Amino acid sequence: MSQLTRNGVDLSRILRCPTCLRGSVSCTPSAVTCVACGATFDVRHGVPVMLDPVFSRELLDALAGSRAWEDYDSQRINPTVAKHSARRPSLWQRLRPSVRVQVGPTFRQFLGKYDIRGLVLEIGGGPKSLDVPGAVNMDVNAYQGVDVIGDARRMPFLDSVFQGLISNSVLEHIWEVQLVADECHRVTARDGFLFMCVPQVCGRHHTVDYWRWTIPGLVRLFNRFTVVDSGPILGPAMFVHQAAGNAVAAAIAFRPLAKLAVLVLEWLLMPVRFLDRLGSGRAEQVNYAHTIYIVGQKGVE
Numbered sequence: 001m002s003q004l005t006r007n008g009v010d011l012s013r014i015l016r017c018p019t020c021l022r023g024s025v026s027c028t029p030s031a032v033t034c035v036a037c038g039a040t041f042d043v044r045h046g047v048p049v050m051l052d053p054v055f056s057r058e059l060l061d062a063l064a065g066s067r068a069w070e071d072y073d074s075q076r077i078n079p080t081v082a083k084h085s086a087r088r089p090s091l092w093q094r095l096r097p098s099v100r101v102q103v104g105p106t107f108r109q110f111l112g113k114y115d116i117r118g119l120v121l122e123i124g125g126g127p128k129s130l131d132v133p134g135a136v137n138m139d140v141n142a143y144q145g146v147d148v149i150g151d152a153r154r155m156p157f158l159d160s161v162f163q164g165l166i167s168n169s170v171l172e173h174i175w176e177v178q179l180v181a182d183e184c185h186r187v188t189a190r191d192g193f194l195f196m197c198v199p200q201v202c203g204r205h206h207t208v209d210y211w212r213w214t215i216p217g218l219v220r221l222f223n224r225f226t227v228v229d230s231g232p233i234l235g236p237a238m239f240v241h242q243a244a245g246n247a248v249a250a251a252i253a254f255r256p257l258a259k260l261a262v263l264v265l266e267w268l269l270m271p272v273r274f275l276d277r278l279g280s281g282r283a284e285q286v287n288y289a290h291t292i293y294i295v296g297q298k299g300v301e
Contacts, residue, residue, distance in 0.1 A: 003027040003048065005147040007135045009119060011048060014136075015148070018052040018156045047142060049149045050156030059140050059151060092259065097266050101273045103280045104233035104293055107166050108132070110195045114295070118163030121187065123152050124170035136162075153179040160189045168197040168233075169291065172211045177221060185224045185298060194225055194296040200232075201239050202290045203246055215286065218294050225296025232289035235276030239290040241269050 003011040015032065017023040023036025032041045032048045042049045051060050105113070107130050111120065120135045127145050129137035138155070139146045150156045152167075153176050165188050174180055184194055198213050213221070215230045245262045252258035279285045286292065 003032070003043075005136060006145070007131065007133055007147075009134060009136050009147070011136075011148065014119070014157050014161045015048065015050060016156055016158045018050050018055070018151065018154050021154075024158065044142060044149075047146055047149055048156075051149060051151055052154060055154055056151040059149075062140075063142065063149070092263075095263060097270050099270065099273060100234070101238060101276050102233060103235050103276050103285070104197075104231055104291075105195075107168075107195065110166065110193070110295065111164060114164070114193045116164040116193060118189070118192075119161055120164040120166065121155075121157070121162045123165070123167040123184075130166070134163075152183065155183045155187055157187045159186055160192075162187050163189050163192045164195070165192070166195040166197075169199060171196065171198050173206060173208050175210050177211060181221050181224070184222070188225075188298045190298060192298050193228075194222065194298070195293065196222060196296070197233050197291055197293040200289050200292045201236075202234075203242060213292065215292055215294065218292065222294065222296050224298070226299055227294050227296050229295040230293060232276075232286050232291065233293050234290035235279060235285050236288035236290065237273050237275040237279075239288060241266070241272050242290075244269055 003015075005011060012025060012027040015025045015027075017025060017034035017037060017039055019039040020034060020037035023034040025032050025034055027048070028043075030043055032043060032050065033039070041051070049063065053060060107122075110116075111132070118134060120130065120132070122130050122135060122137045124139050125137035125145070126139055126141065127143040129135070129145050136147050137145060138148045138150045138152070140149060140151065142149060148156060152170070152174060165184055171177055171180060184196075188194060196218065198211075198218060200212055200214060202212075219227050219230070245266050248261050248265055249258045252261055276285070
């Protein structure tokens with residue numbers, strides 16, 4: 001039986017068992033079963049939960065409690081960021097400036113530039129994932145719009161099935177990043193492309209927040225790909241704007257006053273974010289860029 005996603009992808013043709021790592025699967029409306037080892041995985045509200053019960057125990061524990069991963073382990077490090085995805089924005093969130101001054105390519109620009117027409121995997125797309133034919137959204141949370149619940153360290157997909165692979169600000173939350181890099185290479189088709197976006201100097205935004213990269217470090221991590229493009233996604237002005245607000249919040253002990261001061265400061269400094277547009281394309285911009293990216297192509301091995 002086929003398992004069609006909202007973007008018309010038949011998951012039964014591309015899923016792989018995350019337990020034995022060798023079996024293709026058969027699908028029913030309530031379960032996905034490995035043809036090779038017989039392991040069975042639940043389908044919840046039409047979404048296959050493709051997590052190995054041993055390897056991905058902590059992710060299954062979070063799902064069992066009906067909690068999003070952010071809520072599961074946020075510990076109030078930054079609840080504004082950590083809980084933004086699944087819930088209606090609070091009044092505080094709606095009052096804060098939300099303009100995103102992006103200087104790097106969007107996902108759609110990436111797909112167009114490299115003429116990617118086949119299957120595209122988005123790792124950690126959440127509730128606002130790419131909505132184009134052939135796109136598959138894999139996440140660890142059961143958000144609306146997620147096609148497969150899976151672990152980026154052990155992806156539940158057959159080898160070489162995706163022409164494109166995209167991810168934005170997910171990798172820093174995973175300790176075993178080399179496993180993720182190897183899995184990205186495995187599931188990408190020959191001559192397919194990877195678009196990996198990660199933070200360089202943005203603030204810590206979760207309890208489970210382990211890593212920051214420079215472009216040379218990111219290139220080194222994904223060295224099985226040939227890097228064909230790189231640069232900033234969000235520039236240094238975005239970092240300066242956020243850092244200023246955090247400095248004020250840390251300096252004022254009385255929380256209501258601190259929140260008010262941050263709100264006023266963020267609006268006063270809003271124009272600073274647009275400095276990134278003025279510096280777009282200059283080499284100096286990447287040195288303190290908030291978020292960076294690489295585009296890598298998988299070659300013939």
